[in-house]
Amino acid sequence: MAIPTSRSKNPATITIDEEKCILCGKCIEVCKDFSLEIRDNKLVTSANPLFGCIGCGHCMAICPEGAIEISGRETGFKDLFILPEASQAADYNQLNALLERRRSIREFAEKEVSADIIEKIVNAARTSPMGLPPSDVNVLILGSRDAVRSFGLDFCGYLNDMKWFVSDWFLALMRPFWGKANDEMFKGFVKPMFKFFIKKRDEGINMVTYDAPLAMYFYGSPYTDPADPIIAATVAMYAAESLGLGTCMIGSVHPLIQNGKRARKFREKYNIKYTSREGLVVLFGYPAIKYEKGIRRTFASETYL
Ligand SMILES: Cc1cc2nc3c(=O)[nH]c(=O)nc-3n(C[C@H](O)[C@H](O)[C@H](O)COP(=O)(O)O)c2cc1C
Ligand code: SF4
Ligand code: SF4
Numbered sequence: 001m002a003i004p005t006s007r008s009k010n011p012a013t014i015t016i017d018e019e020k021c022i023l024c025g026k027c028i029e030v031c032k033d034f035s036l037e038i039r040d041n042k043l044v045t046s047a048n049p050l051f052g053c054i055g056c057g058h059c060m061a062i063c064p065e066g067a068i069e070i071s072g073r074e075t076g077f078k079d080l081f082i083l084p085e086a087s088q089a090a091d092y093n094q095l096n097a098l099l100e101r102r103r104s105i106r107e108f109a110e111k112e113v114s115a116d117i118i119e120k121i122v123n124a125a126r127t128s129p130m131g132l133p134p135s136d137v138n139v140l141i142l143g144s145r146d147a148v149r150s151f152g153l154d155f156c157g158y159l160n161d162m163k164w165f166v167s168d169w170f171l172a173l174m175r176p177f178w179g180k181a182n183d184e185m186f187k188g189f190v191k192p193m194f195k196f197f198i199k200k201r202d203e204g205i206n207m208v209t210y211d212a213p214l215a216m217y218f219y220g221s222p223y224t225d226p227a228d229p230i231i232a233a234t235v236a237m238y239a240a241e242s243l244g245l246g247t248c249m250i251g252s253v254h255p256l257i258q259n260g261k262r263a264r265k266f267r268e269k270y271n272i273k274y275t276s277r278e279g280l281v282v283l284f285g286y287p288a289i290k291y292e293k294g295i296r297r298t299f300a301s302e303t304y305l
Helices: 026-030 058-062 092-101 115-125 145-161 168-202 227-242 261-269
Strands: 013-016 036-039 042-045 068-071 138-142 214-219 246-250 279-285
Touching (some): 115 138, 145 168, 145 261
Antiparallel strands (some): 036 042
């Protein structure tokens, strides 16, 4: 048995080249599946791994001799690359400047986002940490203003068909099941949002995806750790910021296209392969406005122990 994802249900295969192995033990140290051990002066696979090789590749990456290869679970020698020098990485001040300069942008210039920039964003997002390899994040890329607009307006049409979901009788029925906080969120946020999106759609205005020239929807599968699509979306967002784009995360779409027949039809139309616990749309485009000031933010709490 191995840890399942939508891409793989089997453990990865570990191949050890005895000729090359110098028994340094580094692979054993980094393997938290306890898949490896030295027995009779030989590196061997363990009879009692924790889960069965998850294919994280850490052993391959740490081995100074190229003596261990992992195959299966979408990984192998071919995926190893030489790390960029530390001096090439952004330092704290550079990174912090990027973080502080970011503002959610909903006003986009006419300029389109080139295929080259899209590729750079996706490449960066692929580096995201994940609950378990291989990544179980899916990305739907809406690469033109028309595609982003259609998606936003279609979503409003879908909400129009789903109005019962925010009706007084339905909210009263659900209150005991989903509790006070959800009830307050639906009454104070979701219901007015439904009405507003639909009204604006009827006026020909897209308030869901703001007619951005590029949008990406990051979502998982029933197996995905719910944090994974959000982390990938965040990395994509900052990669885009580093390329001079403005960005905005859009949380309204994902939770509303998970359940029911109509949601399935919507997903099918956009080739969205799975439902998942979490997902996030991110908008990208060259900003049509420029902020002169940042806004200092605080966490709800910071508890130091
Ligand atoms: C998870 C998440 C969901 C969001 N959903 C939306 C959305 O549906 N529509 C929107 O206009 N902005 C959305 N935003 C942007 C927030 O409104 C924005 O981050 C917040 O107002 C703070 O502004 P700032 O990003 O410029 O600091 C979302 C942000 C996050 C992190
Ligand atoms: S790929 Fe990961 S889990 Fe598998 S043997 Fe190497 S370090 Fe261990
Ligand atoms: S890191 Fe490489 S050389 Fe060292 S024990 Fe593991 S396989 Fe052998």
